[in-house]
Amino acid sequence: MKVAIFGLGYVGFTAACCISSEGHDVIGVDVSDAKINDVNGGIPPFEEPGLADLMQKGRTVGSLQATNNTQTALQGADLAIVCVGTPSGPDGAHDMRYIIEVSRQIAQAAAELQLEKLTVTFRSTMRPGTIRHLIMPIFESVLGADFANKIELVYNPEFLREALAIQDYFHPSKIVIGTKNGTPSAIMDALHAGIEAPVFLTGYEEAEITKFVDNSWHAVKVAFANEVGRVCQQMDISATKVHEIFVSDTKLNISPYYTRPGGAFGGSCLPKDVRAFQFIANDVGANLHLVDSLLRSNEAHKNHQFNYVMSELGAGKKVLMVGLAFKADTDDLRESPNVDLARKLLGAGVELKVFDPALDPAKLRGQNLGYAYANLPTIDQLLISKEIAEAGDWDLVVVNNATGKQIELSDLKIINTGSIK
DSSP: OEEEEEOOSHHHHHHHHHHHHTTOEEEEEOSOHHHHHHHHTTOOSSOOTTHHHHHHHHHHHTOEEEESOHHHHHTTOSEEEEOOOOOBOTTSSBOOHHHHHHHHHHHHHHHHHTOSOEEEEEOSOOOTTHIIIIIHHHHHHHHOTTGGGTEEEEEOOOOOOTTSHHHHHHSOSOEEEEETTSOOOHHHHHHTTTOOSOEEEEEHHHHHHHHHHHHHHHHHHHHHHHHHHHHHHHTTOOHHHHHHHHHHOTTTTSSSTTOSSOSOOOTTTHHHHHHHHHHHHHHTTOOOHHHHHHHHHHHHHHHHHHHHHHHHHTTOOEEEEEOOSSSTTOOOOTTOHHHHHHHHHHHTTOEEEEEOTTOOGGGOOHHHHHHHHHHOTTHHHHBOOHHHHHHOOOSEEEEOSGGGGGSOOOSSOEEETTOOO
16 A cells, blocks of 8 residues: 655655555655655665664655655555654653644645545544543545545554654554544555554543653653662662563562552552652662652542542431441451541531451451551441341442442442542
8 A cells, every 4th residue: 555654754754665565565655855865865864873874764665665655655555654753842741843734734635625624643642631622623624524435544653662663663662543532444454554563542531642642651660760779779779680570570569550540549558668668768778769759649549539439428427438448358458448538528527337248347456557547537437247238328438449340239329449440
């Protein structure tokens, strides 16, 4: 098929070379005459391992060229891939002028060429909602309300690392395809034919936010590693050995565990150990800004969960909370976010009852006993049996953890604070 690629920077030109090497006819589009002349003269516009050889392969067979003319690029094209930059604006938001301009050019060229079928895929990092609320209106204004009969809009984020871009293109960690209704795209299937990777087919917004989540997580990892490194260096500890031990744990550390959006963290370990690590770091002068933010972020999430529950409660006041301990099948209430939620609901005047089969106040001991009664003095009156819980006429049921699997609650308004969907 014929593919037009708009923007011949690191992402766009790497994709152009890789796609042309697979037998497709590729024409790159860029506003820079110097870059176009370089490409048509067989000179890569930047350094990337293996890119020059891949480029020469495309140039030799005539499957790779460049132009500054949008109509020339789109004549007979099956697919247009937009890879223009979205740099930071003065307020930190993306500067969308290049996306807007290219979208207008493609829409106008499609109208002038009277194209009957074209898939336009965006790979630039963009705020969730951009395709639906910015780009779709541009195409509609030029091509009319029925433009979707001719133009298929897709969001397909890229996951290329510089210096490893070619390897990442052919062996990606994942392929994410965002379409209007989360339906498959035949053109995108053809583009990725032969590339083995998990494929996620979703709506625009879920695909658009993927790059923000990925890149922010990568930034968190780098900052966290460096904060640990500062503490190790200040205390004459081998950061290399600590890293070796940390990454060897693929069950908990390098894994999906603890990364699913849901409830706040709590229990007897995480809060106290974060505080202790903060103290150690301050004591040795390491200054851990990321770690310092963890407890504040956790408190913010507790408040968010409380506000969410109150917003869902409406005019009713009778609430059943399922799960009070920080984890199901345990009676550990120490720093449980569910205890905080119960305390705040009571403070808001809610008629609250709690079902947690692992809890018996008479069996609480030590710090667990002290924490429970210091935060919920009426815990004995709050706890009810499974039979009463299932028979109750509740305005809202708040399920906090896996304890919810142990109770049957039908025809009731239920929210799950342990999961964000």
